Amino acid sequence: MKRFRRCILALGMLAAPAWAQLSVTVDTTRPGAAIHKDVYGQFAEHLGSGVYGGMWVGTSSKIPNVRGWRKDVMGALRDLHVPLVRWPGGCFADEYHWREGIGPRERRPVRVNTNWGGVEESNAVGTHEFFDLVEQIGADAYVNGNLGSGSVQEMSEWLEYMTSDSKSSLAQLRRKNGRDKPFKLAYFAVGNEAWGCGGQMRPEHYTNLYRNTAAFLKAPPHLKPGIIASGGTSNGEDTKWTDLLSKDAPEGTVGISFHHYTLPTGDWKRKGAATGFPEEEWISTLARTLEMENYIKRNVAVLDRNDPQKKIGLFVDEWGTWYDVEEGSNPGFLYQQNTLRDAVVAALNFNLFHAHAERVRMTNIAQMVNVLQAMILTDKDRMLLTPTYHAFRMYVPFQGAVSLAATVERDQPYVLGASSVPGLSVSAARARDGKVHVAMVNPHPREARQVDLQVIGQQASRAVGQVLTAEAMDAHNSFRQPQAVTPQPYRASASEGKLRLTLPAKSVLVVALEP
Numbered sequence: 001m002k003r004f005r006r007c008i009l010a011l012g013m014l015a016a017p018a019w020a021q022l023s024v025t026v027d028t029t030r031p032g033a034a035i036h037k038d039v040y041g042q043f044a045e046h047l048g049s050g051v052y053g054g055m056w057v058g059t060s061s062k063i064p065n066v067r068g069w070r071k072d073v074m075g076a077l078r079d080l081h082v083p084l085v086r087w088p089g090g091c092f093a094d095e096y097h098w099r100e101g102i103g104p105r106e107r108r109p110v111r112v113n114t115n116w117g118g119v120e121e122s123n124a125v126g127t128h129e130f131f132d133l134v135e136q137i138g139a140d141a142y143v144n145g146n147l148g149s150g151s152v153q154e155m156s157e158w159l160e161y162m163t164s165d166s167k168s169s170l171a172q173l174r175r176k177n178g179r180d181k182p183f184k185l186a187y188f189a190v191g192n193e194a195w196g197c198g199g200q201m202r203p204e205h206y207t208n209l210y211r212n213t214a215a216f217l218k219a220p221p222h223l224k225p226g227i228i229a230s231g232g233t234s235n236g237e238d239t240k241w242t243d244l245l246s247k248d249a250p251e252g253t254v255g256i257s258f259h260h261y262t263l264p265t266g267d268w269k270r271k272g273a274a275t276g277f278p279e280e281e282w283i284s285t286l287a288r289t290l291e292m293e294n295y296i297k298r299n300v301a302v303l304d305r306n307d308p309q310k311k312i313g314l315f316v317d318e319w320g321t322w323y324d325v326e327e328g329s330n331p332g333f334l335y336q337q338n339t340l341r342d343a344v345v346a347a348l349n350f351n352l353f354h355a356h357a358e359r360v361r362m363t364n365i366a367q368m369v370n371v372l373q374a375m376i377l378t379d380k381d382r383m384l385l386t387p388t389y390h391a392f393r394m395y396v397p398f399q400g401a402v403s404l405a406a407t408v409e410r411d412q413p414y415v416l417g418a419s420s421v422p423g424l425s426v427s428a429a430r431a432r433d434g435k436v437h438v439a440m441v442n443p444h445p446r447e448a449r450q451v452d453l454q455v456i457g458q459q460a461s462r463a464v465g466q467v468l469t470a471e472a473m474d475a476h477n478s479f480r481q482p483q484a485v486t487p488q489p490y491r492a493s494a495s496e497g498k499l500r501l502t503l504p505a506k507s508v509l510v511v512a513l514e515p
């Protein structure tokens, strides 16, 4: 009780004097599409200290590890219920040759990571190490094949190596390298960003190569991964790729990928800082991230035309914030601080993905550790959880939940200068535990929101969960203050039949409804 009072007190102190009153209706009698667990997928590329140092320290490191993977980070990822990990890139994937990453580590060739800082790539993390990682954290595996500088044969043999239960030479080689049974591979993608670092291709050329490659990606039926075509991006022509790839797509195609990064300024040369930004860049970041919905709608419209049976998903397999790198860090390592703004960005995107759950069946935030919008930052043997980590953790009940209709009435947009975003973002779903969960985001950095919550089809007299907020727009966790931004318990009870929730300024709230 004492703790609860402290929490309400804290919220009162954080709330600005200004309030906006809204009402939200959740209709539990109108279930929508299931939210696939893989909507909460993550991306781990051989980039900066994303894999080496941040997760992999090697078996002889003083940093406690299990077969080379650091224990602290693995524990935090397990707690996060990461459902899926995409590896090894990104741009790195189209220069990666899988045979260089198997067998005794000391004999693997050293290459140059030409995409990311020109550093040496030891190939210490290869296929077996990657599957050990996902098995340690309880996630599914998504492997991205090399189309750009690789070949159809290389991809088809990699698939055989990973999935064959036969006595073929490749399956025997896998056994010799320590793995008897086939690996469980959920997805395999043919190249990455084929329009850019993956080969500067035109959509027509890639579509032909994709169709040809897919024909040779063979595996025993019960072990065959879903095949993913590399699609467009919000940087350029985004629907042409979806259109060509979804017309008469080869058997086994489960998704077409799409990438959308959020830059505060929209300018790749001066993207904007991760901390110490003005309110103009708070709102521009939120407005730009919400553009995701237009891209989803446009691509889904194309899929609805070409694939009315809805066999193909739109997989947003890279998304997140991209800022100017931290001063003094290697520009090729994409290391950035992560603030409350990132948590709000993440939650706004989750709510959008839920709203389009029928087609958006997988997404991967870029990236998992130390790169771009990371869950975890490390410094030698230290580790901290970012506000984005906390947002992902709060939304765990939405993995595999069934979305419910949720509408906002009397919305009062948050406006600054010429920029405007909706005043409240809401999503509701019935989770696997049978409970209705409601998530809300108040994007306004100075005004609290008071929300009257109506629930149709079910008694709701209490809302119990967590709220994430802070005093400053750029509040973040540092190695000195690793707990500066952490979720606080939240509880509201109905009075005279009304359930009223108070959302502090710039906050993310996730509650379960109780009768």
Ligand code: AHR
Binding pocket: 045, 089, 090, 091, 092, 192, 193, 318, 366, 367, 372
């Ligand atoms: O996530 C960083 C890079 O962004 C990826 O390697 C690439 O696919 C995208 O351009």
